[in-house]
Amino acid sequence: MYSESIIKRFRNPKFAGEIKNADGVGEEGNIRCGDIMKVYIKVKNNKITDAKFKTFGCAAAIAASDALCELSIGKTIEEALKITKSDIINLLGGDVPPIKHHCSILGVETLHKAIENYKTKS
């Protein structure tokens, strides 16, 4: 069902874990599948310098969380808000089963929540 590149990222996520004193934390869930994602970001001079995730979900959700963190790091808040589902899917190699597209959307939504949380804090 999954491509090599999704499985590879799912097996060895680089950004799994949490950031202890994160500047922004966001949590979001998908009602249909019941999966939950949590994203932690560290922000310096309006730039995301670190990102980590915790995910209770399918392989596509874990891979998408990891890709999302990779995409976010080094981006300004404005740039990060422009990350789309397609960006994540592209980084995952493009070949994401249609039934698993919402896992990448969940990633985008969770990042937005984390950024919102950062904005209310700062």
Next chain:
Amino acid sequence: MRVYLDNAATTKVDDEVIKAMNPYFNKIYGNASSLHSFGNEAKNALENSRRIIAEKINADTSEIIFVASGTEADNLAILGTAFLKEKGHILTTKIEHPAVLETCKELEKRGFQVTYLDVDKEGFIKNFEDNLRKDTILVSVMHANNEIGTIQNIERIGKICREKNIVFHSDCVQSFTKESIDVKKMNLDLASFSSHKIHGPKGVAALYIRKGIKLKRIIYGGHHELNIRPGTENIPGIVGFAKASQLLNKNEIERTTKLRNKLIDGLLKIPDTKLNGSRERRLCNNVNVSFKYVEGESLLLYLDEKGIAVSTGSACSSQTLEPSHVLLAIGLPHEIAHGTIRFSLSKYTTEKEIDYTIKSVKEVVEKLRKISPIRR
């Protein structure tokens, strides 16, 4: 190490089965309906296989017909009864295999009424008698559940149906050879069996039809299989199915049960785990455990990396997002149902494999819990 613990999905074909089947591909290859000696040889193999299956379940040879899958057997039993009676009420359960559930749903669309019985938290049906109606034409309750292994009291259900003159069907696909099945003692009118779950080839199955029970055919064609199920008989498959039905012995069942218990006990030592189904009335090869805070598909794929093949719910549901209907029916909350794995053993499962599985599951669950946002 490669460990196959998905024997409820399908099994490896036994070497003896392959040996028994072999001559029927290119030596004895006639059509069992033909009048010449080639046909007679095939016919003999067919009838001998029918006798073997019949004896295994204490039926008469004339009460067995061969079909192409367990799914077809279930369809024929249910549709065949419904189409003959033309209207009425059907009583089944919430935990049936899709082969039964989807067939009943289709009948609802065609004007039949269907009640899907609730089950208790171990998976045993509830309020059976209360839900029988004057116009109930058919009861379909599976013998052993394919996900949680719970074995129903079929004899009692059958007795009530017989007294009330209601046709009683049971899907015995998972229990066949593992549990003793006596169609007379269990008061069965119709029962489904499938070859590929018992180390036989895929694409062969049987339906028991008690003498006197009538079905309307659902496939049209020639006069094969008691005039109920047309189509040239799959002789190699049928021979293999019959052979497979003879192979599982008492020692192997006992050994499998011991390994099953070892696996259950080993897995339950992991914190925040729960066994689903009944501990006592359980298939000898089924283990179904929920691991709190982790998601089943991730767990399955990490175990796959370690060479261990298991399943979440049933193989058929892996393409949908919804958790298993069986786990929801026994009352598991959504997120617990989502973190549930079925391990199904076979006579080929070894103690070493079970030890390796327990150790691997423990590692993987710990790893996934570390990245779980719902573990507080």
